[in-house]
Amino acid sequence: MSAAPAIGKPADRLRPGWIHPGFRLIEGGHDLGWPELAAMPLPAGGAVVARRPSQVLAALAAAEVADRGLLLTRGGEAETAGWDPGRGFSVTLESSGTTGAPKRLRHDFDRLCGRLRGVEDSEARWLLTYEPATFAGLQVMLTAAAAGATLVAVPQDRTGAGAGGAIAGLVHAARVHAVTHISGTPSFWRAFLIALDGAELPLAAVTLGGEAVDQPLLDRLAERFPTARLRHIYASTEAGALFSVGDGRAGFPAAWLSEEGGGGPEGRADEDRPGLALRIAGGVLEVRSPRAALGTAGGADGWLSTGDLVERCGDRVLFAGRLGGLVNVGGVKVSPEAVERRLLAVEGVADAVVAAVPSPITGHLLTATIVPVPGADEPSLRAALRAATADLVPAARPRALTMAATIPLSAAGKKSRKGSA
Amino acid sequence: MTDTMLAMIAEELERIAVEKGERLPLLTPDSRFLDGDLPIDSLDLATLLVVLEQRTGKDPFRAGFRQFTTVGELAALYTAAA
Structure with a gap:
């Protein structure tokens, strides 16, 4: 992949339709509007390392003008090997990643924008809590940009969301700029x-x-911010943002399932996002969505597995973990089994089990129990x-490494490797 | 009782900080966890809660998230937990 050609003079760039003229970006100590974004020297398409929202927005605008594919990466070298830019303007994002290599998914930009409400709200002041070059971060930035709102971002010197x-810094920025809109993970x-x-x-x-x-967090937020509109969004990297739930209860109404007959084959999961259908197959939530990422059409009948296990509880469908044993630690999907394999490969380890324990802070946390070989030196192990x-x-x-003489056949209560929250 | 919890929290926080190659400032009941003053992040705080549960057999968060900001408030949650 050769270097992307630089675009012409910044002044030549027209403001994209998805950036409202009133949009302001407060990024650290800088207050930026479209003219400042347009003046940023960024390649038009190709792979771009984008750690700041200004870089992401400027790169999107440049790639759109050039009608080229854009790969947004979140750190290190922008590596284009194996990346298919496709034809015309599209955005490829790297997933938040398991323990393996990051997964790349190409999105049609019009579809990404298509789900935004596009309501002008110049009074809104958004706080960006996500990394900019992520699906969720992009949703927040595009929402604020289209609304002509103010977006407040705190550039992070080091990666690793949730650092103290x-x-x-986010609390400070929220207070100083009196933000009105915040979107974040439950862990955030x-x-x-x-x-x-x-x-x-x-x-x-x-x-x-x-x-x-979880319900206690929703209750706590409703109590802490009684006048705020409280909602939780369900999205998957593959299928896009699917629906939001605004009734203050965890999970979503069972009436939204197609087999409930509420909306026929189209379901009625979201009145203003037609075409979405939901069903449970083998305990896993499946969706049929017009907003699926490119190249993830799902099965022959269009149903796409979300990989999320769900349970029906009365009039509610509740989420019950990830299919395949992946657990969510602070918004990052990790594989306890894959980590365990690494520990088992360490010299001096006789046996090891990596368990996902529920955490009130990060949702889950990986812990490890290690059986050392006889005579092993514990500090060096x-x-x-x-x-x-x-x-x-x-x-x-894995945190909280415990040394033990044996691995218990079944860990007490909730502490199973698969996680149970 | 609360003093015992404070000492245990200080001891385990110290262990977590040392493993990261950080040094912990002097802890008081008013020390705030995620205020930027302590060299810990959300994952470290989650780790602390797991270790405290292992040591005390108590889980004040069994029913979900409960509000706390300072070391003293966390100690009180464990002291009050059955």
Whole structure:
């Protein structure tokens, strides 16, 4: 892949239709509008390392003008090997990733924008809690841009969402700029509530997504921000944003399932997003969505597995974990089994089990129980175990390493490897 | 009782910080967890809660998230937990 050609003079660039003229981006100490974004020197298409929202928005605008594919990567070298840019303007995002290589999915930009409400709201002040070059981050940025709102972002020097300093920075920015709209993962919200303490915040909209939402958190948010519109969004990288639930209850109404007959084959999951259908097959939520990512058409009949296990409880469908044993740690999907295989490969380890335990802070946390070989030196074994997972994302590194004489056949209560929350 | 919890929290936070190569400032009941003052992040805080449950056999969060901001508030949750 050769270097992308630079676009012509910045002044030549017309403001894209999806950026409202009133849009402002407050990024660290900088207050940017479209003229400032247009002046940023970015390649038109190709692979772009985008850690800041200004880079993402400017790269999108440039790639659209050039009608070329754009690959947004979140760190390191922009590596284009194996990437198919497709024809014309599209956006490829890297998934938040398991313990393996990041998965890339190409999105049709019109479809990404298609689900935005496009309601002008110049008074809204959004806080960006997601990394910019992610599906969720893009949704927040495009929503604020289209509404002519203000987007407040806190550039992170180091990656790893949820770092204590990062949360403190977000709380500070939220208060200083009096943000009104915040969208974040349940893990973000738990940490945010802890860091915010009793401070006043005039929130009009509280949105959750990216992980299953628990009822106590929804109750706590409703109590803490009584005048805010509270909703949780269900989306998957493959199928796009699917629906939002605004009744303050975890899960979604069982009446939205196609077999309930509420909306016939089209379902009625979301009145303003026609064409979406939901069903449960083998305990797994399946969707048929016109907003599926390119190249993920699903089965012959159009149904796409979300990989999310669900349970019907009365009039509600509740999320019950990930198919295939993936667990969500602070918004990152990790595989306990894959981590366990690494620990088992460490010299001095006789046996190991990596378990996902429920956490009130990050949803889940990986812990490890290790059976050392006889005569093993514990401090050096611990160091070797840490080294064996040091290159994984922080969420995938097992915490609270316990040494034991044996691995229990079944861990007590909720502590099973598959996770149970 | 709360003093015992405070000492246990300080001990385990120290262990978590040392494993990361960080140094923990002097903890007081008013130390705030995710305020940027302590060298810990959400995953470290989640780790602390797992370890405290292992050591005390108590899980004040069994029914879901409960509000706490400071070391003292967390200690009180464990002291009050059955």
